[in-house]
Amino acid sequence: MTTDTVYQAAESSPSVNGRPLSAAATLDGSVLDSIAQRVLWLSTAMIDAANRGRPNSSGVKAGGHQASSASMAGIMTSLWFAELTAEDRVSVKPHASPVLHSINYLLGELDESYLGRLREKGGLQSYPSRLKDPDTVDFSTGSVGIGATAPIWAAMSHRYLRDQFPETPKGGRFISLLGDAELDEGAVWEAVTDPGVRQLGELLWIVDLNRQSLDRVIPDVQIQRLQGMFAAADWQVLTCKWGRGIKQLFAAEGGDLLRARLEDMPNEEYQRLLRSDPGQLHERLLGSAPDPRLAALVDPLTPRELGVAIRDLGGHDIGLLLETYRQVDPTRPTVLFAYTVKGRGLATEGHPNNHAAQLNEAQMQELAQLSGMDLANPWQRFAAGTAEEAACRVAAERLARPAVGEGRIPELPAELPWSYKAIGSTQAALGRFLSDLARGVPEAAERVVTLSPDVASSTNLGGWINKTGVWSPGERRDWFADDADRLLKWTEGAHGQHIELGIAEVNLVCLAGELGATWSRWGQPLIPIATLYDPFVNRxxxxxxxxxxxxxxxxxxxxxxxxxxxxxxGAHQSINTPSIGLEQPGCIAWEPAFAQDLEWCMLAAMNLIGRPGGTSAYFRLSTRPVEQSLARLPEDPALLERRREHAVAGGYRIIRHAPGSEQVTLVGVGAIMPEVLEAARRLEALGVHAGVVCLTSPDLVFRSLQERHKTGGSQRTAIVEALFPAAEPAPLVTVMDGHPHTLSFLAGVRGDRIRNLGVTEFGQSSSVEDAYRIHGIDVDSIVRAAADLAGL
Structure with a gap:
């Protein structure tokens, strides 16, 4: 890859005009090595420009990761310029984003003006971002371990699409480029070991095995353990450890001793070799009691030759990488461990503290000279007529993608024509709603895919599953199909609309995210609905x-x-999830109290899924049976429609008193509404006029308040004005089965006095009534708080 590269490809180099350059076999190693060196320079110069070359009045460094990028330059060059197709999708490790942008620049899809704007407003993001970077980024990364697993769930999502909608564009490989330290993340192993993953032969992971993390050299030799863990999950395991140059030494007399010496030493000792003074390298390699055969092999080598040899790792040998790609088994997922040196080709290579280290000006000048570049003019592309320029042009043509189609989910109705049971929970209503949707709006229901981590039946998806079936990458025999006593039919095949994962909430939401991105990847929108136990939302x-x-x-x-x-x-109860929902960007949080509210709000949320400008949703539901008549649904069609409009806007009034007569307003959310309404009845008996507000989405009400402060009034501010009219102030008592601070913002609507009731402590086993009393959200507690504010 650098001027010290030992191996040069054996193939002859035909003239540029006579070479089609349409496949890896037509490119000799020197061309790809030259491109890799340019990629190394550009990625290093981008980070340099963001730091040394940019005014900085704040004193906060722009940062960047030159060493982490350097170790990936050869691997990524081999992929983009000789291996990938337009159908392939690649997740790039976060700290190698400058390499991705450098490659996109050489391919002609990134304007030169962006290269000096890494980590700058309006420029290139710190880490690859699908939505915020100006060039092609297949997967956003940055959350260590999560971006690495995203191609797994994208592959599964594409399989699902092709089964449900055969017109979906064909897919290629789904590739993850990740660092070996990223394998410490539990999310990686939750994904790798999921039973459905073993059938995804389109998966390829390439591990940048540079044996360094942020602060240290990774201790000992862990490759055998990692290889075994992947193999146990039925992945194919490939390894590019040594380049072809040093393999020639291994084949010579005493070469077996050299190989054993290098492979048996701990990672830390190998890294120390890389940083050794050239005059000490022979002594350090041979050790205190050198074997004469080993000495006879390495003594004739100059310090430079020996230094080049020990750096000749498989992850930097582009020809070897291309040969290894041909060994990939397309019937199961593959992991390729590519040994590299962190900082390869830089003055900081191999240093244990090089993670965020940056080259100084003198070192940049030296790298420029080695790269045939000019620090004063750093963004040069390859000259026209060169083999490298031709290779870039052909790669750009090969990787060009057609525009993504604009598939749309049919518009959903405002409500369905069926009613709900007189007593029921919002969780039960979810199951009924999905079944009704399938018979009422089948063309939209076919876009719905549900998923859960082994809790489908206990989250009321049983009816939906019986109707639509369970999807799996391959057909499976249902051995209980003839069991008359089984209520839940578990028929797995290519056309089911429910996906069941193992008990791993991380996998669940990662798959939900990729299912929810199919509209922008392949023009086929889906409505993914993932159910899990609310206490595990934090996880x-x-x-x-x-x-x-x-x-x-x-x-x-x-x-x-x-x-x-x-x-x-205990902790198997959720306290802070209402706050989480309110604070999560790109998402609307809902907590309906009644079945009809759930239907209205769910339909509204579904209409915002799978399209440009759409948004996600979080529903907090309950198993508590609630008397549905407490909702006091208006019978008049016009008033019923107003109730629906208010419900989907964030909340509605159940009890309203004449202007100026309301002494206190009770605000409830979700399953606590029976207590709120009973408290209002008791207060009325005590002579206190208590209004009642039911919030379906504190999130939307908070946004309404924020919008009012921003604009002085708009359609979005209407709900906060309708629920809390400025001309009718009254003290507020808020009640919810969650942390009370979630609704504390309501004091700012009119400046009302407020008491926030909710849950602030871990729970304990008890009845519902006892639990409400323990946490002060029972009827008595609500009445006392309201009476205090009303001056009773």
Missing amino acids: ALEPWSYGIYAGGQSILVGTPSGVTLAPEG
């Missing part, structure tokens, strides 16, 4: 947030929620 939050950031639009249903799941007790 899934970071990868779900990543999915939203990357453009995935999905609906997450957390159920059952709060201490209403009373007998479970």
Whole structure:
């Protein structure tokens, strides 16, 4: 890759005009090595320009990762310029984003003006971003471990699409480029070991095995353990350890000793060899008691030759990489461990603290000379007529992608024509809603895909599953098909619309994110609805947030929620999830109290999925049966429509008093509404006029308040004005089965006095009634708080 490269390809180099350059076999090693060196220079210069070349009045460095980029330059050059097709999709490790942008620049799809604007407003992002970078980025990365697994779920999503909608554009390989330190993340192994993944032969992971993390050299030799873990999950395991140059030494007399010496030494000792003074290299390699055969092999080598040899790793030998790609088994996922040197070709290569280190001006000048470049004019492309320029041009043509189609989900109705049981929970209503959707709006329902981590039946998806079936990458025999006592039919095949994963919430939301991105990848929109236990939303939050950031639009249903799941007790109850929903960007959080509210809000949320400008949704549901008549649905069609409009805007009034007569307003959310309404009845008996507001989405009400402050009034501010008229101030008592601070913002609507009731402590096993009393959200607590504010 650099001027010290030992191996040169054996193939002859035909003239540029006589070479089609349409496949890897037509490119000799020197051309690809030259391109890789230019990629190394450009990526290093981009980071240099962002730091040394940019005014900085704040004192906060722009940062960047020259060493992490350098170790990937050869691997990524081999892929983009000789291997990838237009159908392939690649996830690039976060710290190698400058390499991706450098390649896109050489391919002609990134304007030169961006190269000096890494980590600058309006410029290139710190880490690859599908939505924020100006050039082609297949997967957003940055959350370590999450971006690496994204191609798994994209591959599964594409398989699902092709089964459901055969007109979906064909897919290629789904490739992850990740660092070996990233394999420390638990999310990686949750994904690798999922049973459905073993059938995805289109998966290829290339591990940049540079044996360094952020702060240290990774201790000992861990490759055998990692290889074994992938093999145990039925992945094909390939390894590019040594380049073909040093392999010639291994084949010579004493070469077996050299190989054993290098492979048996700990990672730290190998890294120390890389940093050794040339005059000490022979002594350090031979050790304190050198074997005469080993000494006879290495003594004739100059320090430069020996230094080049020990750096000749497989991840930098582009020809070897291309040969290895031909060995990939297309019937199962493959991992390729490519040994590299972190900082390869830079003055900082191999240093244990080189993660964020940057070259100084003198070192940049030296790299420019080695690269045939000029630090004062750093962004030169290859000259026209050169073999490298031809290779870039042909690669650009090969990788050009057609425009993505604009498939649309049919517009969903505002409501369905069926009613719900007199007593029921919002969780039960979800199951009924999905079944009704399939018979009422089948053309939209066929775009719905549900998924859960082994909790489908306990989150009320049973009816939907019986109707639509379970999807799997391959047909599976249902051995219980003739069991008359089984209520849940578990028929797995290519046309089911439910996907069941193992007990791994991270996998669940990662798949939901990729299913929710199919509209932008292949022009086929889906409505992914993922159900999980609400206490585990915290566990899934970071990868779900990543999915939203990357453009995935999905609906997450957390159920059952709060201490209403009373007998479970302890930490198996969700306290802070209402706040999480309110604070999550790119998402609307909902907590309907009644079945009709759920239907209205779910239809509204679905209409925002799978399209440009769309948004995700989070529903917090409950298993608590609630008397549906408490909603007091208006019978008049016009008033019923107003109720629906208010419900999907964030909330509605159940009890309203004459202007000026309301002494206190009770605000409830979700399954707590029976207590709120009973408290209002008791207060009325005490002579206190209590209004009642039911919020379906504190999130939307908060946005309405924020919008009012921004604009002084708009359609979006209407709901906060309707619920809390400025001319009718009254003290507020807010109640929810979650942390009380979620609704504390309501004090800012009119400046009202406020009492926020909710859950602030871990729960314990009890009845629902006892749980409400323990946490002060029972009827008595609501009445006392309201009476205090009303001056009773």
